[in-house]
Amino acid sequence: MRKIKAQLFISLDGVVEAPDRWHFPYFNDEMGAAVDATLGRADTLLLGRRTYDSFAGAWPQREAEGGGDAPFAKVLGDARKIVVSNSRLDFTWRNCEQLGGALAPAVAALxxxxxxxxxxxxxxSVSVVRQLIAAGLLDELNLLLHPIAVRGGMRLFDREPTAVPLELVSAETFRTGVLNLFYAVAPAPGGATYEDAKTHLPQH
Structure with missing residues (x-):
């Protein structure tokens, strides 16, 4: 059985939109190694339509140009890429296919x-990540938390009435102040009140 894991660049105030506008000053060798340990070793990628369009518009050309990022571009090109879209897609990048059927049952089968x-x-692929969390199908969430408040843009967790409990699996601090956080989706915590919490306060 395969696990489904997601990696996102995220700001201190929860923004995940357009990280190319704010995250590059924090991209050092540690973050490069973190991305290589995940996407750089993946044989299968699950991508939303917008993320696919962004990737397909950049990585094939970078591979062809043979620059310093060409090996990583080749890994992405060689990987199986499953794209989520409600519209019929025509692919120009190799090893691409469209996810068949509704998202949740198709990912469950995957x-x-x-x-x-x-x-x-x-x-x-924020919309895909949100839907898989809601369906209980996401096994792990890797957030590269940047020490910047972007102050505008789409956030990972939008205004929904249902809480999303998470369990911290591991944490690493980069020299830039970026936190490399791995979370698993956790069951809802038990009920508690201030009366329960105050027993943990120092008693003077």
Whole structure:
């Protein structure tokens, strides 16, 4: 059974939109290694339509140009890329296919495929991530938390009445102040009140 994992660049105030406008000053060798350890080793990517369009508009050309990022571009090109869209797509990038059927049952079927040691990675694709969290299908969320408040743009968790409990799996601090955080979706915490909490306050 395969796991579904997502990686997103996120600001201190929760913005995930257009990270190309604010995250590059924080991209150092540590972040490069973190991205390589996830997307750089993925054999299958699950992408929303907008993220696919962004990737397909950049990475094939970078691979062809043979620059310093060409090896990473080749990894992305060689990976199986499953694109989520309600519209019929025509692909120009190799190894691309469109997800068939509704998102939740199609991803549930994808999870049943063999490959327990090779997770399916999602990059960006916020709408897809939100839907999979709501459906209980996302196994892990990797947030690269940047020490900047962007003050505008789409946030990962929008205004919904249902809370999303998460369990911290691991955390690493980069020299830039970026936090590399891995979360698993957790069950809802038990009920508690201030009366419960105050027992943990220092008693003077």
């Amino acid at each position: 999870k049943e495929q063999p490959g327990a040691d090779t997770p399916v990675w999602i990059s960006g």
